[in-house]
Amino acid sequence: MNSIYDFIVTPKNKRYNNEKKIGDKVLIVNTSIEDHKLVSKKAVIVSVPLAFKTILKAGDEIMVHHNIFRRWYDVRGEQRNSGQYFKEDLYFCKPDQLYLYKKDNKWFSIGQRCFIKPIKNIDNLTLDIEQKHIGILKIGNSSLEALGINEGDLVGFKANREWEFIIDEQRLYCMKSNDIIIKYEYQGNEEEYNPSWARSC
Numbered sequence: 001m002n003s004i005y006d007f008i009v010t011p012k013n014k015r016y017n018n019e020k021k022i023g024d025k026v027l028i029v030n031t032s033i034e035d036h037k038l039v040s041k042k043a044v045i046v047s048v049p050l051a052f053k054t055i056l057k058a059g060d061e062i063m064v065h066h067n068i069f070r071r072w073y074d075v076r077g078e079q080r081n082s083g084q085y086f087k088e089d090l091y092f093c094k095p096d097q098l099y100l101y102k103k104d105n106k107w108f109s110i111g112q113r114c115f116i117k118p119i120k121n122i123d124n125l126t127l128d129i130e131q132k133h134i135g136i137l138k139i140g141n142s143s144l145e146a147l148g149i150n151e152g153d154l155v156g157f158k159a160n161r162e163w164e165f166i167i168d169e170q171r172l173y174c175m176k177s178n179d180i181i182i183k184y185e186y187q188g189n190e191e192e193y194n195p196s197w198a199r200s201c
Contacts, residue, residue, distance in 0.1 A: 002047045006092040011069055012042035012061060039066040041099075041165060046090060056101055063100040063107075063165060064093050099174055100139065100167070107139055107167060114180065115139040115165065115172040116157060120193045130193050133157055134184065135173065143177045154190060156182040171198040 001008065045060045056062070068084045068091050084091045099113045109115065116135035121128045133156055137144070140151045149155060161175040171194055 002050045004051050005049050008046040009043040009093045010089045039070045061102040065097040109139050109141045112177045118193045120191045154184040155180050
C-alpha cells in the first residue's frame with residue numbers, strides 16, 4: 001500500500017499528547033480538540049511515496065505538522081478528521097509536512113528546517129524568562145552548514161518564528177534556514193532554557 005506522492009504515516013503513540021499522569025490518576029489537560037498545541041507531532045512511516053526516491057523508509061520515526069492528526073468540529077458541531085485522514089489510524093503526509101526523522105537515536109532535519117533551543121534572559125529589567133530572538137542551534141541542516149552555521153552555534157532569528165516542538169523532553173523552536181539572520185559569539189553567560197513542563201511530555 002503506497003501513495004503516489006504522499007507518505008502514509010500513523011501516530012507514534014496517540015493523536016493527542018494531552019494526558020498527564022499524576023500519581024495513579026490521569027489528567028486531560030486540554031479543553032478543545034481543535035487546540036493545535038497538544039496535537040501529537042510524533043509519527044511512524046507506514047509507506048513511502050512511489051513518485052520519488054527518499055532516504056526514509058517504513059518504520060522510521062518522524063516529526064510532522066500538527067494538522068495531520070488534528071480533529072475539528074464542523075458547522076453542525078460534529079467531529080471531523082483532518083483532510084489528511086486515510087483510514088483507521090493511517091494518514092497522508094505531504095513531503096513539506098515532514099520536519100525531522102530519526103536514525104540511530106539521533107534526529108535529522110529535512111530540507112530547510114532547523115531547530116533552536118531558547119536561552120535564559122539575563123536582563124533584570126524585564127519579566128521575560130527567555131531572551132527574545134536568540135537561541136542555540138540544536139538541529140541544523142546542510143544549507144546552514146554551507147554558511148558556517150553549525151549545531152551548537154548561538155544564533156539570532158526573525159520575530160514570530162517560535163513554533164514549539166517537544167523533542168526528547170526539550171522544547172525547541174522549528175523554523176527555516178532563512179529565518180536565521182545572524183551568528184553570535186558566545187559571551188560565556190548564556191544558559192539554555194527548558195520549561196519544566198516539557199520534561200513531562
